[in-house]
Amino acid sequence: MAMEKQESAKIIELVDVCKTFDGVSVVENMNLYVRKGEFITFLGPSGCGKTTTLRMIAGFDMPTSGKILLNGEDISHLPPNRRPVNTVFQKYALFPHLNVFENIAFGLKQKRIPTTYIDKKGREKVKQEKLPKALIAEKVKKALEIVDLSGFEKRSITTLSGGQQQRIAIARAIVNEPEILLLDEPLGALDLKMRKEMQLELKAMHKRLGITFIYVTHDQEEALTMSDTIVVMADGAIQQIGTPEMIYNEPKNTFVADFIGESNIFTGVMPKDNLVRFCGKTFDCVDGGFEKDEPVDIVVRPEDIDIKPYDEAPLKGKVTSVIFKGIHYQILIQCGRYEIEVQSTDAPKVGDMVSVFIEPNDIHVMRKVFRVNKFTGVITKRNTVEFGDGEFECDVTQLYPGSHLDEEGYLITAKGEKLDLTDTEVNVEVGLHDITMSDNLKEGGAQGHIISLIYKSEYYRYIVRTENEEDYVLACEDLWNENDLVSLIIPKDKIRLSLKVAEGGKQ
Amino acid sequence: MTKTKKAPIFSRKLLAIPYALFLGIFVVMPLLIIVYYAFTDMDGAFTLENFKIFFSGSGGDSFFExxxxxxxVQSFLISITSTLVCLLIAYPVAYIIANCKLKNKSGLLLLFIVPMWVNFVLRINALKEVLDWIGIYNKPQWNLFNTVLGMVYDFLPFMILPIYTTIIKLDKSHLEAALDLGATPVTAFLRVTLPLSKAGIMSGISMVFLPSMTNYVVSNYMTFNHTKIIGSFIDECFKNDLWNMGSVTALLLLTLMFLMTWATGGFNTESETNTRGTSLW
Structure with a gap:
């Protein structure tokens, strides 16, 4: 988190934290620190490991490996009751058998203050004293004031509305004056209007109390509204850390761009620094440092695109849809094969021929993460190849230039040597566009569920995960649904094999 | 307004008839008969004499003698002791089974239920033989112990089941919240888990306390008819044609139980509907 606020100290630091549940990795090698007084949000889709990370900081889950440091001290194995953090739970977890006062006072009643006193024999002794009742009552009253529910002390929890329960849960946590307040999707159960209100209130509360807030949500708007810093997570790994502005304006990869806000994602190449080619045209941009003609992903926010009269910009297209969204119009422009989404306050008419202009610094170029699928595979007896949780027909002769197969399935090399390739380890490469999906599960060599899809203007990019967590990345023009079970078909000639070891192949 | 729809011939309410009949014949009627005998004398005339006799002394002794x-007194003693012992055994058992990491929890639970499938007279007889073999059967100083042992042996599953079903349904986040707020695991148990499983405990108590007050089969078998409880007293009344006295005793017992259930909040079904009924019944 290379941020400008260098002066404030790190309050909590995660070092190489990993967490696995029954052999399934949930959080992988997490490295992160949080500054004192910061409002930091873990943002990501469900199952990305954000709640697990929060639970590890709270102490409910212990990291499988790695360390959690609080003010520089290792607290990885401290039980939750001995950590100076408090949690606001997703479903509040208020004690139903206690009233509002008792709920809020619960933490205070557990507190013990060491006090020194002189006993009868004149020796100095230390005893652990409970907080005086009057002090507890006063603190509870203050906490209720903070959450705007003064006078609710005697009420039973079951008589409160969702929003009120939410406030009590917050009061119960902050009354203990924790160093860090953890919030696990605390607004998830509230309706939209209430949620917006609470977002602003939480933000104000953070400012007033000066406590570090660690917030977990899957709602990108919530994260952008409230946070000082956002940690975008996916698949148990951090995708990007930065201020809301940084995350929105400079997404590090297409996942972040797609998850935060609306975006047009294109594929293109960088012919040279400050020049990028996509949608069949060349654009000036401000990025550099790529190899010549390196394939890249390009992200352009819809509101950063200007619609100009037909002659004024090189990229031209036809308006196919205009939808009024309140503050702006959502406009779709078809430029050849590419569909571009634009948000603008002026609306062209459907069918208008227009041109599209993008400012150089609104074009965000990022390295392509998946250019080719790489697997390690094994050749079977039948001269097929097993990789990525499946078995595919392949052309094994490509392993030895000039070779061919005899009737018995042995490989005859160019020099006339006879090789049995069974159990040979090979590297397998399959291009993004060479895999097709089918819902006939028998048709393909492997099968899995679609775990992610991103629209890339000409095609959708899918990630299909097999049962044993092998990922296939593929491009397809048709729209499939997330979680669909599909089989994967790869034509024989599109599977590129190379020997794993230079001297591979058993004699 | 025209009538657009005829009342259906078969309504769902009709399904309640068999049960209503059963209730009427086997629950309400007998109760009424008991009430009738309690308030009448041998000739069938209305009287409160039976209650007077019940609470009066005999042969110069006061009622308390x-x-x-x-x-x-003995009934209460046995009942309270049996219930307490049951609770002390059942709660840890239920807690451990509910919180163990085994997948087949109900299998483990079954181990405690299976004895119930054996006829209980048979079980009590077997226990009696065991006690005889140890050498504490039919010894006056062991009678109370043996009765309580029999009751506990017989009623333990009725205590385990409701407590288990309550604990297994507890929201783990309450416990986590307590720990998060600084409670030690012991405090968290005492202040959160235990109060939240109160419904199951109450249910278990009513299932053990009331029967162990009247189940004279156990006390008769375990003590060779030496230890008397209210149940055996009622039994003797009816056997000796003292129907009115028997009915009075039964009615008093019934009232007592009703009062106790009411006092412990057993009729607050609203919040406890899920926990009082045990899923395994």
Whole structure:
């Protein structure tokens, strides 16, 4: 988190934290620190490991490996009751058998203050004293004031509305004056209007109390509204850390761009620094440092695109849809094969021929993460190849230039040597566009569920995960649904094999 | 307004008839009969004499010196002890089973239920033989112990089941919240888990306390008819044609139980509907 606020100290630091549940990795090698007084949000889709990370900081889950440091001290194995953090739970977890006062006072009643006193024999002794009742009552009253529910002390929890329960849960946590307040999707159960209100209130509360807030949500708007810093997570790994502005304006990869806000994602190449080619045209941009003609992903926010009269910009297209969204119009422009989404306050008419202009610094170029699928595979007896949780027909002769197969399935090399390739380890490469999906599960060599899809203007990019967590990345023009079970078909000639070891192949 | 729809011939309410009949014949009627005998004399005339006799002394002794009073006290003693022992055994068992990491929890639970499938007279007889073999059967100083042992042996599953079903349904986040707020695991258990499983405990108590007051089969078998409880007293009344006295005792017992259930909040079904009924019944 290379941020400008260098002066404030790190309050909590995660070092190489990993967490696995029954052999399934949930959080992988997490490295992160949080500054004192910061409002930091873990943002990501469900199952990305954000709640697990929060639970590890709270102490409910212990990291499988790695360390959690609080003010520089290792607290990885401290039980939750001995950590100076408090949690606001997703479903509040208020004690139903206690009233509002008792709920809020619960933490205070557990507190013990060491006090020194002189006993009868004149020796100095230390005893652990409970907080005086009057002090507890006063603190509870203050906490209720903070959450705007003064006078609710005697009420039973079951008589409160969702929003009120939410406030009590917050009061119960902050009354203990924790160093860090953890919030696990605390607004998830509230309706939209209430949620917006609470977002602003939480933000104000953070400012007033000066406590570090660690917030977990899957709602990108919530994260952008409230946070000082956002940690975008996916698949148990951090995708990007930065201020809301940084995350929105400079997404590090297409996942972040797609998850935060609306975006047009294109594929293109960088012919040279400050020049990028996509949608069949060349654009000036401000990025550099790529190899010549390196394939890249390009992200352009819809509101950063200007619609100009037909002659004024090189990229031209036809308006196919205009939808009024309140503050702006959502406009779709078809430029050849590419569909571009634009948000603008002026609306062209459907069918208008227009041109599209993008400012150089609104074009965000990022390295392509998946250019080719790489697997390690094994050749079977039948001269097929097993990789990525499946078995595919392949052309094994490509392993030895000039070779061919005899009737018995042995490989005859160019020099006339006879090789049995069974159990040979090979590297397998399959291009993004060479895999097709089918819902006939028998048709393909492997099968899995679609775990992610991103629209890339000409095609959708899918990630299909097999049962044993092998990922296939593929491009397809048709729209499939997330979680669909599909089989994967790869034509024989599109599977590129190379020997794993230079001297591979058993004699 | 025209009538657009005829009342259906078969309504769902009709399904309640068999059960209503059963209730009427086997629950309401007998109760009414008991009430009738309690308030009438041998000739069928209305009287409160039976209650007077029940609470009066005999042969110059006051009520508190009668065998009847001793039986009542003894019943309470046995009942309370059995319930407490059951609770002390059942709660940890239920807690451990509910919180163990095994997948087949109900299998483990079954181990405690299976004895119930054996006829209980048979079980009590077997226990009796065991006690005889140890050498503490039919020894006056062991009678109370043996009765309580029999009751506990017989009623333990009725205590385990409701407590188990309550604990297994507890929201783990309450416990986590307590720990998060600084409670030690012991405090968290005492202040959160235990109060939240109160419904199951209450249910278990009512299932053990009331029967162990009246289940004279156990006390008769375990003590060779030496230890008397209210149940045996009622039994003797009816056997000796003292129907009115028997009915009075039964009615008093019934009232007592009703009052106790009411006092412990057993009728607050609203919040406890899920926990009082045990899923395994």
């Amino acid at each position: 009668t065998a009847r009073f001793k039986t009542i």
